[in-house]
Amino acid sequence: MSILIYAESAEGKFKKVALELASYAKKVAESLGTTVTAVTVNAGDVSELSKYGVDKVLKVNNDKLAGFTAKAYADVIKQAAQKEEAKVVLLSSTTDSIYLASLVAVALEAGYASNVVGLPVSTSPFQVKRTAFSNKAFNITEINTDVKVLALAKNSYGIFENTSSLTTEDFNPTIGDADFGVKVVSVEKVSGKVSIADADIVVSAGRGLKGPENWGMIEELASVLGAATACSKPVSDLGWRTHGEHVGQTGKPVATNLYIAVGISGAIQHIAGINSSKVKVVINSDPEAPFFKVADYGVVGDAFEIVPQLIQKFKAFKEQQS
């Protein structure tokens, strides 16, 4: 018996969520008196995982898996779980991992809980806390099957070092043609920009910015902070920004450490998508804007005056820090 995590990597490097997942898995493993095995796909150097408590890595290197294909990857994770007799299988909440998790759960006949925040509330019965109703509530979910699949919400646990001695093993699961029923034809990534999914800080702006020509200062603020940019729904509907940037209930969820909202009113549907961000800063000219009710810090004022000043001040701060 062990705990299995799927440690997601891109271009040979582990994603931050994989390190968070390892940290989380170590803690769950301690409470169950077991060890953590990670399965990796074409990950290159895996030694980094030992820093976060992984005891063993099953390394899959296979050219057929060079691009992400859900069914094939799910098959890999299933076979790894069976080989390790894993009772708990953990995945992250990236778009890819969420795609995989329900396939893995069915394949292992396992109960599955997604959007898990925090360590199990109890291990017998096995109960976890997850978000529900677009972050307006939490739900304690009990999993009754022998094998359990969990998907951990991003930034809900944190990354903790906990060095282990790592063993690695090459793993060659069987993957067949049936795994490739959905073929990737082409991939388009927005290059040179921090993506919302990877960002620790997101700078977001709404209709209060009046037009797409005013986004220069938002991009500059984001670049000073190493942040991703985002927007409210009307902004993407109006075509000022791409749909990939729209956050909220019908857009992307954002679970960052810092969310800066400029000229966004704070409608309930927008808040639903950013509620699990840790610290929220709101800049809005209307002191009655609903966003101030959920914000940690607020500045009442004109974005066109405040943002340029903030850029200068953050720049000075960064220089002083370095």
Next chain:
Amino acid sequence: MKILVCISHVPDTTSKINFTNGDAEFDTNGVQYVINPNDEFGLTRAIWFQEQQGATVTVVNVGGPDTESTLRKALAIGANEAIRINANPTDGFFVAKQLAEVIKNGGYDIVIAGKESLDYNGGMVPGMIAGILGYNFLNSCTGITVEGTNVTAVREIDGGKETVSSSLPIIIGGQKGIVEEKDLRIPNMRGIMTARTKVLTILEPVDAAINTKAVKFEKPAPKSAVKLISADNLDELINLLHNEAKVI
């Protein structure tokens, strides 16, 4: 082409979320229900296929009699027929099991579900259906075209998008982009009238294991009030973000 659209009946996005029975159950008091927004995008795309390429569109929901208003709305938007599986949707696997049964017996070419529903946000059902049936599956779909038995679709990925191809049958986890919001249909009077005459079949559920159960709900702890910083003292904001919140 036969299309099945899975419809989740969810509280309107502005609903107040409360719990009853010792926080064990969602309080439906005063809650307005709607078609889950992700499903509504899928339904609209299905109607587009019906009108442009010739397809029959069936909508299905797992739920009690109270969900029929939502199915009737889908019929008024243009679906040809509806199915209600008469059961309380207890968890994602249970729902997927019921839907898989309908799909197996109905021989659908395309099944469109929302990538997640806005009540439990599970994001489980479409993938589980695909897993149970062994069908091709595409999640977070933002565009789909069909030529003969070939499907070309676009999927959102972290930091971009990807184009994929597959053959029918396929299960889709859809979201905004599969159609744009401006293209969503509102039922008109004629639609509402004809919806009354369309077939709504009620099926009894098949047995399914209860893998997970919701035992209790909690609301987030009340937030402390916002700290307002004067617009002419922005250094204070930087100071607070660095020393108090420790996020920069």
